[in-house]
Amino acid sequence: ERRVAQIRTKFDGFVDTLYVNFTGQAVRRGDPLLAVYSPDLLATQNDLIIAERDRSDLGRSLADAARARLRLWDMSAADIDRVARSGKPMRDVILRSPVTGFVIMKNATAGARVMPSDTLYEVADLTHVWVLADVYESELPYMRVSGTAQVTVGNKTLPARITFIGPVIAAQTRTASVRLELDNAAGLLKPDMYVDVILQEPAASVIAVPESAVMNTGTRSVVFIARGNGAFEPRQVATGGRANGFYEIRSGVQPGERVVVDANFLVDSESRLKSALSQMR
CATH class of the missing domain: 2.40.420.20 (conserved putative lor/sdh protein from methanococcus maripaludis s2 fold)
Known part of the structure; x- marks a missing residue:
């Protein structure tokens, strides 16, 4: 959950170009995802260009206000400077990925209208993941946060650590959810995959x-x-x-x-x- 980024616009517009076309595509932070045409952004860029030509105090104030609006609409500082320097507005604003990871959801379609309420993409960093294990209530006394565990996928065994023990018991299964965290640099673990979990308790004389x-x-x-x-x-x-x-x-x-x-x-x-x-x- 902490490593999933949702990509939305903060303005109304229309999708002109898709740079990421399918779910599962790998992206890096800063990679372009899509280009959006927005009349509001185009008008604000023109306001910036006109204000930059006015060397008066009022012109500088208007230019600063236009820059601030464009930044609030997630236009990059480099693109804003390019518009101000060249005197030419950008028809499309390019939305870029805020994280490195994989596209796990894609709703953007070329030509479609988009609004701030629309989630266009979800990008997840899968190098560090959660595994949710269902543990019987009779075994919960042996669980402790920061305890160790092993996650088996295929013929690979990965070390994990207990980071959270659910406070609620499921009525039908009599189990609680125990959350494990582990590194997944090799990409062996996929979202919604089933794995085997061994929860380890420190050895004691009994x-x-x-x-x-x-x-x-x-x-x-x-x-x-x-x-x-x-x-x-x-x-x-x-x-x-x-x-x-x-x-x-x-x-x-x-x-x-x-x-x-x-x-x-x-x-x-x-x-x-x-x-x-x-x-x-």
């Missing part, structure tokens, strides 16, 4: 158990602690993040405790488990 050790009942998560002699203690736990086949355990299990991890064993020991689970009610 209690973790294999995914197969956690039984999710729909209302709670349970693990079974081996007490020896074939006895098992069901333990309700609070799980955190999941990565590489492991769950983070935030509460419910102490370091060093033995946790049953073989799901097949749990199925074979169904009768023992039912007895143990009944003690939790």
